[in-house]
Amino acid sequence: MKIRIALLAAALAMPTLAQKLGDNAALRYWSAFAVMQQETVTPAKAKELNAVLEGHAPYQDTEYRDLIQRNREALETLHRGAQLAVCDWGVDYALGPDAPVDYVRKALGLGRLNVLSVFHLLQNGQRAAAVERLAGGLRFARHVGQGGSLFAALAAKSLIVTHLRTIAFAQNTERDGLTAKEKSLLLAAADASDVDWREALRVEFEVSLRPATKEGQVLAAEYLAALADPTRLAALQRSITTAPKALASRVPKPERVLDEQRDLAGHRQRVRTLLGAR
């Protein structure tokens, strides 16, 4: 009898397990990367495109609409993935520093294409779709940083800032600004899009740097503490200076990480104020 009950319970649990495994946003994102087409983005074109995304150059629809059209399927797949709560990139951390993390580069490209598509939609009067893409892009950006090392965190931060900047652009350039509903949607997405810097540095130390010595472990603990409490920065910098050269030369500069943290918080606060958050 007990065996029957156990078998029944296992049978009932199977679909749930299968559903959970399939509900991984990273799987959708990998599908999106597979159909992403950026071959025509030459280094010169990439430079122009980055200038547009940073607000240093105007968006020219005639220049980019073909690129956006070619990547429509990839972008739609991205947004289906961004609806999911769970994102596990499945990095093989057992490989240590040799673990492939190509998804970060691909995500950077796709995330930037998403922002470009927002400009395209705004310029063609499709504001509701543009707002959806901004909210979805912010969720995607947060997913990019999840479970990764510092480089993934930096990529996530870069994508979040680019999306926040575009929200400000939409609010400032759209006639009468965004609606209350649109603002509410974007505020929720902006508030939810954060980067876990401590987790990123933990991965950096444990997987990428593998500080086997006690000094290394102490340094890692000091680093994580300094991220939470910047008053410990000076002590951490001294510890890095006196650490074995092989380790010290591979430790990211903590002041740069803190700068990135502050920069992201500043961008988010500006957008919150612009959208009238209380």
Place this chain on the structure above:
Amino acid sequence: MPHDDFDRYLAGFVPLPPDPLPAPAPSKRWLVPLVLAAALALVVWRLPRPAPPASAREVTFTLGRANAVVVAGTPWKTALDEAAFSGRQVNRGSLEFLTQEELSR
């Protein structure tokens, strides 16, 4: 010359060996095929070859390489810009040193 004298002359005549034949010039027949083969090799070498698949040329981006990027002096924004649309040009700019970096480890 009287006949006897001529017989005596003939009896004492020691013919000289003929001059040796002129030594044959060293044959250069091997040179022609060699030149032809070299020319053929050059032509084949310079023939346009189909590009290898992109994946074969791309450098896999690993945690170790990512760490090398974040500890390098390059501004992080530059490194991210180059990585974003790197595609087949992954060996450019601030990512270029990574191969050497990895090799030196």
